[in-house]
Amino acid sequence: MGRKLLGLVLLASLTVCSSCGFFAKGHREKTVTIAGSTSVMPFTEKLAEHFMVERPGTFIDVQGGGSSAGIQATMNGTVAIGMSSRELKGKEKSLHAIAICHDAIAVIVNPKNPLSGLTTAQVRDIYSGKIRNWKELGWIDRDINAVTREEGSGTRGAFEDLVMRNVLIDDSVMVQDSNGAVREVVGNDPYAVGYISLGIVDPRVKTLFIDGVLPSIQNVRAKRYGIVRPFLYLTSKTPSPQAQAFIDFVLSDQGQAILRKEGLIPIHG
Amino acid sequence: MGRLRFNKEAGIKWLLTLFALSSLLFLFIIFAFILAEGLPLFLKVGVTKIITGTKWAPTKGYFGIFPMIVSSFLVTFGALCFGASLALGCATYLSEYAGRRTKLFLKPALELLAGIPSVVYGFLGVIYIVPLIREYLGGPGFSMLATSVVLGIMILPTIISISFDALMSVPAGYREGSLAMGATKWQTVYRVVLPAARSGILASFILGMGRAIGETMAVIMVAGNALKIPTSLLDPLRTLTSNIALELAYATGDHRSALFSTGVVLLVIIMALNLIANFWVRKRVPK
Numbered sequence: 420m421g422r423k424l425l426g427l428v429l430l431a432s433l434t435v436c437s438s439c440g441f442f443a444k445g446h447r448e449k450t451v452t453i454a455g456s457t458s459v460m461p462f463t464e465k466l467a468e469h470f471m472v473e474r475p476g477t478f479i480d481v482q483g484g485g486s487s488a489g490i491q492a493t494m495n496g497t498v499a500i501g502m503s504s505r506e507l508k509g510k511e512k513s514l515h516a517i518a519i520c521h522d523a524i525a526v527i528v529n530p531k532n533p534l535s536g537l538t539t540a541q542v543r544d545i546y547s548g549k550i551r552n553w554k555e556l557g558w559i560d561r562d563i564n565a566v567t568r569e570e571g572s573g574t575r576g577a578f579e580d581l582v583m584r585n586v587l588i589d590d591s592v593m594v595q596d597s598n599g600a601v602r603e604v605v606g607n608d609p610y611a612v613g614y615i616s617l618g619i620v621d622p623r624v625k626t627l628f629i630d631g632v633l634p635s636i637q638n639v640r641a642k643r644y645g646i647v648r649p650f651l652y653l654t655s656k657t658p659s660p661q662a663q664a665f666i667d668f669v670l671s672d673q674g675q676a677i678l679r680k681e682g683l684i685p686i687h688g
Numbered sequence: 689m690g691r692l693r694f695n696k697e698a699g700i701k702w703l704l705t706l707f708a709l710s711s712l713l714f715l716f717i718i719f720a721f722i723l724a725e726g727l728p729l730f731l732k733v734g735v736t737k738i739i740t741g742t743k744w745a746p747t748k749g750y751f752g753i754f755p756m757i758v759s760s761f762l763v764t765f766g767a768l769c770f771g772a773s774l775a776l777g778c779a780t781y782l783s784e785y786a787g788r789r790t791k792l793f794l795k796p797a798l799e800l801l802a803g804i805p806s807v808v809y810g811f812l813g814v815i816y817i818v819p820l821i822r823e824y825l826g827g828p829g830f831s832m833l834a835t836s837v838v839l840g841i842m843i844l845p846t847i848i849s850i851s852f853d854a855l856m857s858v859p860a861g862y863r864e865g866s867l868a869m870g871a872t873k874w875q876t877v878y879r880v881v882l883p884a885a886r887s888g889i890l891a892s893f894i895l896g897m898g899r900a901i902g903e904t905m906a907v908i909m910v911a912g913n914a915l916k917i918p919t920s921l922l923d924p925l926r927t928l929t930s931n932i933a934l935e936l937a938y939a940t941g942d943h944r945s946a947l948f949s950t951g952v953v954l955l956v957i958i959m960a961l962n963l964i965a966n967f968w969v970r971k972r973v974p975k
Contacts, residue, residue, distance in 0.1 A: 457937070485938030564828035569913075570747055571938030587745065590755070593830055593924050594913035596934050607819060608828060 451661045454482040455489015455502030456573045458522070458598065458616055459650045462681055463502060469677060470668050477661050486573035490514065493653045499662040501653035504573030505580070515656055518649040519669050521684040523617040523634040524578055526646075527602070527624040531609040534558060536628030539645065542582055545612060548589030553610065565592045566601050566613040574598065577648035578614055614646075618682035639684045650683070722955060726948035738949055744915050744931075746943040753950055755917040759832075759925040760901055760957070762918065763911070766836025767843055767900040772893055774840070775847035779892075782848070783855035784877050802845035810909030813838040818910055827922030830912030835925070838906050843896035850895060854888020855881060894965035898958060904929040928954045 453463055460483050467479035484492070486503040490511050493501030507516055526542055528534060534556060537545075544550040545565050554560045567588055568575035579588070595601045601613040606623035613624075617634050620626055626634060629646060638644040652666055668674050675685040730738060733751050741752020782794060817837055822829030858881050866876040882889070912924025913934060926934075932947045932954075939947055 483937070487938055487940045491940050562827065569934045569938065570745065571935055571940075571943060573938075587748075590743075590915040591923075592914055593828060594915070594926070594934065596908070596913075596937075603814075604830070608822060610822075611828065 449476060449661065450478045450480055451500065451659070451665055452480045452482070452498045453500040453502060453652075453665075454484050454492050454498045455653075456486040456504040456650070457483045458486075458504040458573055459502040459519075462520075462618070462650070462678060462683065465681065466669050466674055466677055467665070469673070470665055473668070474664065477664070479665060485571060486576070487571060490653060493655065496655065499654065499659055500666070503651040503653060504648060505576040506649070507651070507653075514653045515658070517652045517654070517666060517670070518686055519652050519666075520650050520675070520678045520686055521639060521647050522650055523639050523644055523684065524574060524581070524614050524646040524648065525617045525620050525626045525634045526612065526614050526629055527605050527620065527626055528612050529605055529607075529609045530623070530625045532558070532625060534627065536631060538630050539582055542629065543584070543586055546583060546588045546592060547586045548591060561610050564604075564608055564611040566595055566604050566611055567592045568598075568601065568614075569594050569596050572596075573648075574614070574616060578646070581646045581648070582614075620682075636679070636684050647684075719955070722948055722951045725945060726950075726952040729942060729945040729949045730952070732942075738946075739953065742917070746935075746939070746946045749942075751942075751946045751949070753928065753931070753953060755915055756926050756928045756931050756950070757953065757957075758917050759911075760927040760929070760954075762832060762925065763835045763839055763907070763927060764897050764900040766832060766921075767839035768893060768897060770836055770840030771843045771896065772847060775844045775892075775896070776851055776889065778844070779848045779851040779855060780877060780882070782852050784873075784881065798845050798848055802849070806842065806903060806906045807909075809838050809842050810906035813906060813910035821922065825922055827920075828912055828924060830910060830924045831922045832911075832918045832925050833921040834910045835907055835927075836921075838910050839900045839903060842903060842906065843899050846899050847892045847896040850892035851885070851889045854885040854892065857888070858884045891965065894961065898961060901927075901958065901961070902929060902954075904933050908933060928957075 453467070460481060464481045467481050471477065471479060482498075486505050489498070489501035490503055490507065492498040493514055494511070501514070503516075504522070507514065526537065534553075537556070541550065541556065545563055546567065550556065551563055552560060553563055556563075568578070593604070595604055595613075598615040598619045601615050602619060602621070602624055605611040605613040615624075617626075629644065632638050632643045632645075634644045634646070639647050652669070654662060654666070658666070669678075670686070675687070679685050729751065738751050738753060739757070740754050741750065742754050743750040743752045744755070778798075782791060786794065813834055817834045818829035818831075820829075821827065821831060821834055825833070862880050862884055863876055866880045867873075871879070907927050908930040911926060911930060913926045913930060914924040915926055916923070918925040928950050932950050935943070936947055
């Protein structure tokens with residue numbers, strides 16, 4: 420009985436292992452795996468849906484993991500296309516980077532907050548802990564509840580580059596782990612301030628003017644709004660034909676129109 | 689036939705031993721894996737710099753997790769303050785005062801409480817407790833207080849069920865003897881039953897602590913995750929567990945190793961807690 424059971428277990432595991440290998444091999448030829456920034460992921464998924472309807476036969480597998488993980492995976496060759504929501508640095512520059520669109524980072528507050536705008540320097544002072552009370556900005560005597568993203572996030576990386584410059588974000592600033600979570604906190608807390616991707620902004624939060632300019636497609640196009648980052652697709656020097664076909668689709672008028680509808684800023688047109 | 693039977697018995701015993709050892713093997717693998725991933729950074733940066741360092745910015749070369757160690761202990765202590773007395777009261781009522789019918793109703797209800805996923809606790813904390821604290825006490829609401837309350841509720845079932853078992857295992861003769869000597873019901877409970885069940889009650893507190901210090905999801909949702917050591921009940925904080933879960937998705941290189949180092953520290957704390965608990969419980973109440 421014991422031996423029989425053991426044999427059965429062995430047999431089962433052997434079957435599972437071999438079939439896994441088999442399927443993976445049969446699958447890979449038509450699958451394009453994409454991984455990386457969770458900011459770019461939802462838009463890539465949307466694009467992939469459209470692409471797969473247009474060109475049946477190619478399967479696009481979209482995964483998250485974060486910008487750094489996506490870059491790493493592309494360098495290792497484990498994915499065909501990496502997604503990044505920050506610029507490449509150092510060794511990473513050996514990859515082929517294609518900007519598919521731009522995304523503005525909006526500084527948001529609760530709709531109950533009467534403030535309509537801040538300067539970049541004020542935003543930096545809030546996050547560095549220099550300004551801690553709304554009174555200093557001309558509102559009521561109440562602590563500012565600033566919210567940032569977690570270390571390693573592409574949105575945080577871009578915010579650090581574009582707003583903080585070389586100033587560190589203070590330790591007393593709260594941390595949430597997604598654009599949606601930041602929006603949720605700011606939407607519920609009248610005294611909170613946060614920053615999220617412009618495409619994620621909805622009526623629950625109020626977008627602030629930064630240096631007198633509201634983040635909008637027109638203002639980003641005209642280069643009036645400064646907190647803007649590219650959404651990048653990364654490939655090796657020689658992408659597979661399927662991967663290239665998907666990138667071409669994303670850069671086509673049709674692909675760009677999809678991105679524009681999602682609140683992002685197309686690369687051309 | 690007899691020989692065959694012997695072989696079969698031996699075979700089953702052998703197989704079951706293997707299964708029993710497998711759990712030990714898993715423990716060993718987990719341990720080895722976390723150490724292998726986390727130790728290199730300890731060697732590279734230095735144990736003291738990681739454990740007593742107060743600055744955490746792993747992508748910029750700061751790996752101090754001291755604030756998170758402090759925060760983990762603070763919320764665990766807070767959860768015990770909030771949950772332990774409530775739970776002990778509940779267990780005492782259940783074992784000493786409740787009728788059979790009440791018990792039949794209360795016990796399954798408590799087991800249900802234990803079965804609620806932690807994300808639901810966190811969700812309720814964000815929706816109700818956090819705004820209440822923000823409105824009436826000030827601060828951002830995401831705070832040590834909110835975390836302690838949520839954790840306090842989460843550890844109730846653990847403490848109640850174990851201390852209930854401890855109270856129930858106090859022989860009926862103790863109670864009868866006390867009552868026969870003219871003690872009131874409360875005197876009996878307070879002076880005889882509770883002291884007799886002390887070791888089990890202590891064990892329940894310590895297991896509750898283990899649950900609180902290891903809880904992750906609910907804590908991420910209500911703690912606010914700020915890196916500073918909290919100076920008031922209303923300050924946000926970040927625990928060891930939430931540090932790992934919060935940042936793992938994006939971490940590479942040394943940052944990733946630093947999260948495993950956080951795991952090593954967590955593992956050591958939990959093992960120490962268990963050892964102290966075992967030692968203490970045994971020493972206090974000699975059988």
